[in-house]
Amino acid sequence: xxxxxxxxxxxxxxxxxxxxxxxxxxxxxxxxxxxxxxxxxxxxxxxxxxxxxxxxxxxxxxxxxxxxxxxxxxxxxxxxxxxxxxxxxxxxxxxxxxxxxxxxxxxxxxxxxxxxxxxxxxxxxxxxxxxxxxxxxxxxxxx
Amino acid sequence: xxxxxxxxxxxxxxxxxxxxxxxxxxxxxxxxxxxxxxxxxxxxxxxxxxxxxxxxxxxxxxxxxxxxxxxxxxxxxxxxxxxxxxxxxxxxxxxxxxxxxxxxxxxxxxxxxxxxxxxxxxxxxxxxxxxxxxxxxxxxxxxxxxxxxxxxxxxxxxxxxxxxxxxxxxxxxxxxxxxxxxxxxxxxxxxxxxxxxxxxxxxxxxxxxxxxxxxxxxxxxxxxxxxxxxxxxxxxxxxxxxxxxxxxxxxxxxxxxxxxxxxxxxxxxxxxxxxxxxxxxxxxxxxxxxxxxxxxxxxxxxxxxxxxxxxxxxxxxxxxxxxxxxxxxxxxxxxxxxxx
Numbered sequence: 001x002x003x004x005x006x007x008x009x010x011x012x013x014x015x016x017x018x019x020x021x022x023x024x025x026x027x028x029x030x031x032x033x034x035x036x037x038x039x040x041x042x043x044x045x046x047x048x049x050x051x052x053x054x055x056x057x058x059x060x061x062x063x064x065x066x067x068x069x070x071x072x073x074x075x076x077x078x079x080x081x082x083x084x085x086x087x088x089x090x091x092x093x094x095x096x097x098x099x100x101x102x103x104x105x106x107x108x109x110x111x112x113x114x115x116x117x118x119x120x121x122x123x124x125x126x127x128x129x130x131x132x133x134x135x136x137x138x139x140x141x142x143x
Numbered sequence: 144x145x146x147x148x149x150x151x152x153x154x155x156x157x158x159x160x161x162x163x164x165x166x167x168x169x170x171x172x173x174x175x176x177x178x179x180x181x182x183x184x185x186x187x188x189x190x191x192x193x194x195x196x197x198x199x200x201x202x203x204x205x206x207x208x209x210x211x212x213x214x215x216x217x218x219x220x221x222x223x224x225x226x227x228x229x230x231x232x233x234x235x236x237x238x239x240x241x242x243x244x245x246x247x248x249x250x251x252x253x254x255x256x257x258x259x260x261x262x263x264x265x266x267x268x269x270x271x272x273x274x275x276x277x278x279x280x281x282x283x284x285x286x287x288x289x290x291x292x293x294x295x296x297x298x299x300x301x302x303x304x305x306x307x308x309x310x311x312x313x314x315x316x317x318x319x320x321x322x323x324x325x326x327x328x329x330x331x332x333x334x335x336x337x338x339x340x341x342x343x344x345x346x347x348x349x350x351x352x353x354x355x356x357x358x359x360x361x362x363x364x365x366x367x368x369x370x371x372x373x374x375x376x377x378x379x380x381x382x383x384x385x386x387x388x389x390x391x392x393x394x395x396x397x398x399x400x401x402x403x404x405x406x407x408x409x410x411x412x413x414x415x416x417x418x419x420x421x422x423x424x425x426x427x428x429x430x431x432x433x434x435x436x437x438x439x440x441x442x443x444x445x446x447x448x449x450x451x452x453x454x455x456x457x458x459x460x461x462x463x464x465x466x467x468x469x470x471x472x473x474x475x476x477x478x479x480x481x482x483x
Binding site (some may be wrong): 027 | 182317319320323326327330331385387388389390392395396397398399
């Protein structure tokens with residue numbers, strides 16, 4: 001079971017039960033992952049989804065749902081974080097929050113990232129990104 | 144405009160009657176299947192007179208119409224919330240009076256059976272020189288049509304209404320996997336869950352009430368009970384679909400196999416609680432304690448087995464139904480032998 005704690009992931013088009021609120025999904029995950037106090041509040045602020053957190057997911061836009069999936073991927077202390085198409089449907093502030101989180105987790109906790117994306121990552125923000133182009137897909141490695 | 148009417152009618156009206164065909168068949172059988180064809184007219188005339196003369200009876204009819212209105216309302220919510228019907232929101236581009244006219248027409252068409260029966264009641268009331276009763280009945284039905292039309296208009300105007308409800312309570316219950324599955328049944332499968340549970344409990348209660356000390360034979364009650372339990376398969380199949388689509392992330396979470404199994408076991412137990420309460424109520428008379436325990440135990444094993452099958456294999460609804468029928472056949476033979 002231990003290795004599962006070390007991996008966080010978010011899929012390209014995440015789906016969650018619409019009858020639950022964002023807070024309930026986060027509580028469910030954090031109950032299993034035993035997250036540190038304050039981590040959820042911090043991630044909510046970083047990704048800017050605090051205002052919607054008590055509303056049912058059925059009313060969330062795809063961008064908001066994407067942010068929730070990203071938040072869940074960063075929950076706990078993962079050593080590797082796998083993000084499938086992390087840039088799609090994100091707004092500007094969400095994108096900035098995500099890139100800041102990637103830098104922070106890499107610098108502070110030594111986390112590695114595996115990102116699969118059709119869009120290039122901003123090189124000025126993540127300068128040490130390594131890319132591996134596979135026919136139509138791009139796999140980018142950071143650190 | 145006419146093509147718009149046709150599309151609107153197809154999605155909002157025809158789809159409703161197609162979906163509710165079983166319900167209408169049931170109502171038809173209740174109203175027309177219980178009396179001889181030769182006395183149908185007299186029966187219904189007596190019924191309408193009873194409605195007009197007895198306020199309590201009239202109250203029941205109004206309640207039934209109100210419930211039908213709720214059924215229509217739920218259908219409108221479902222349809223307008225469905226991604227396939229999102230293009231209907233284009234109707235908002237029409238002048239408001241045209242949109243409202245669409246809604247009123249659809250509402251009247253959806254409430255057709257109520258309007259029809261109300262018209263007959265009103266005609267009888269007028270013929271019996273009680274026009275005020277006719278006005279009351281027609282007034283109520285007009286209000287119902289208006290309320291449904293307004294609800295439809297509101298839904299069209301404000302898409303996603305009521306979906307983003309905020310939880311105001313400061314206390315938050317702990318979210319467990321079993322509670323998510325239960326919430327799914329209560330939130331998105333209310334009707335089916337209620338039907339399955341009421342059927343199962345009512346069958347159990349009615350068949351066990353018939354048992355006496357002189358004529359104590361539990362074979363038929365058990366078979367009927369197990370058939371009702373196999374009806375839970377539809378709920379499990381839907382839960383499993385939820386797990387493989389919208390709860391996919393749970394697979395990768397660090398949860399031990401034993402704990403996962405325990406969550407399903409607890410979920411099945413909670414689902415069986417109403418039947419257990421009915422059994423407890425009927426113990427020790429007319430059913431003996433040992434038999435009540437056997438019913439509860441076997442019922443639990445059946446439910447757990449039904450869920451376990453879905454965890455082991457991905458089955459289409461038709462294949463799952465066939466498997467359930469095979470299992471029921473095996474159980475049928477075993478029950479005959481055990482209690483024979």
